[in-house]
Amino acid sequence: xxxxxxxxxxxxxxxxxxxxxxxxxxxxxxxxxxxxxxxxxxxxxxxxxxxxxxxxxxxxxxxxxxxxxxxxxxxxxxxxxxxxxxxxxxxxxxxxxxxxxxxxxxxxxxxxxxxxxxxxxxxxxxxxxxxxxxxxxxxxxxxxxxxxxxxxxxxxxxxxxxxxxxxxxxxxxxxxxxxxxxxxxxxxxxxxxxxxxxxxxxxxxxxxxxxxxxxxxxxxxxxxxxxxxxxxxxxxxxxxxxxxxxxxxxxxxxxxxxxxxxxxxxxx
Numbered sequence: 001x002x003x004x005x006x007x008x009x010x011x012x013x014x015x016x017x018x019x020x021x022x023x024x025x026x027x028x029x030x031x032x033x034x035x036x037x038x039x040x041x042x043x044x045x046x047x048x049x050x051x052x053x054x055x056x057x058x059x060x061x062x063x064x065x066x067x068x069x070x071x072x073x074x075x076x077x078x079x080x081x082x083x084x085x086x087x088x089x090x091x092x093x094x095x096x097x098x099x100x101x102x103x104x105x106x107x108x109x110x111x112x113x114x115x116x117x118x119x120x121x122x123x124x125x126x127x128x129x130x131x132x133x134x135x136x137x138x139x140x141x142x143x144x145x146x147x148x149x150x151x152x153x154x155x156x157x158x159x160x161x162x163x164x165x166x167x168x169x170x171x172x173x174x175x176x177x178x179x180x181x182x183x184x185x186x187x188x189x190x191x192x193x194x195x196x197x198x199x200x201x202x203x204x205x206x207x208x209x210x211x212x213x214x215x216x217x218x219x220x221x222x223x224x225x226x227x228x229x230x231x232x233x234x235x236x237x238x239x240x241x242x243x244x245x246x247x248x249x250x251x252x253x254x255x256x257x258x259x260x261x262x263x264x265x266x267x268x
Contacts, residue, residue: 003247006031009081010246011074013064013124014091016040018193019143019235021049023088026239027246028053032086035077037070039063056081064091064120070127078131085132086246088141089124092117092162094195098203100153110157117161118168125172133179139246140176140183142169144257146265149187154203162187166257173255182254184245189261190219191233228263 010027014020016038024036024046033056036046040061047059058080060073077084093116095109121142132138147154148162166185173183190196200215213221224230241260244250259265 003030003243003249005086005243005247007033008085009033009035009077009083010086010088011035011037011077011084011128013037013087013089013120014143015088016043016046018090018195019188019191019238020088020090021046022235022239023090023242024050025053026236026243027086028055028057030243031055033057033081035060035073035081035084037062037073064089064123065115067123067126070123074127083131083135084128085137086139086141087124087128087132088143088242088246089121090143091120092143092145092158092195094155094198094202095157096198096202098154098206099156102153102156105156110160113157113161114164117158118164121165121168125168129176129181132181133176136180138181140169140172140181141242141245142172142183142185144169144185144187146187146189146259146261149257149259149265154199169257170255177254182245182250184250184254185257186238186242186245187257187259187261187265188238189227189233189259189264190223191235191238192219193235223262223264226264227261228266231262233260233262 010032012024015024015036027034028050034050035058036043037060043059047057050057062069062073142165144165145162147159152159169185200218204212
């Protein structure tokens, strides 16, 4: 599909792994120049994959909790790739512990998840917004989760942080609207990513070994019980939705939580 993104600059924060990696490559397939930002050193590998599509790319190893570093990175992206048009925040970490009930965790398990998932999104928006406002065009896409909409007990700090991301996205959408800048959120359901595999591991760790489901058994049962289409969502499907939201085909879509979840969460 030609979404007319050729030559535009997209910044993928958290672009080195999982869904972020696929989003980086999908923007490149649409002809966009891509800045890949991640704290993981594999950001260089993704940048090489992106460059193979014949677009310009920039790899930056940055932690989203470091606002000053993010501001410096934003300036480098503008200098080296050109005016930033699209910013995607795909970052999300879990607590590494199961909930249900929430007091299985300690209050000390919450701050890091909040700092990365919520303040990371805020830092990203602050780092990139100013020149986009001056040009009066652009899009932001923040990654939330169905867990942030349903109060998932699987990992309370994660669920609460992703609910906060939704609220921040709506605030940003209202603030950006007079400047022709749109902000939306993607809420994935179950997607085969390293994060989901970690969730499987800690959420089944306390079961007797002979009752512990494999990863495939675990997600098949959960999706079959909770998602009406009964299918695992692919990173490619998530990436396609993100890139569509960045395009002018979605020019009147803002402030929305877009569920890509096989019909898990429905609002009536």
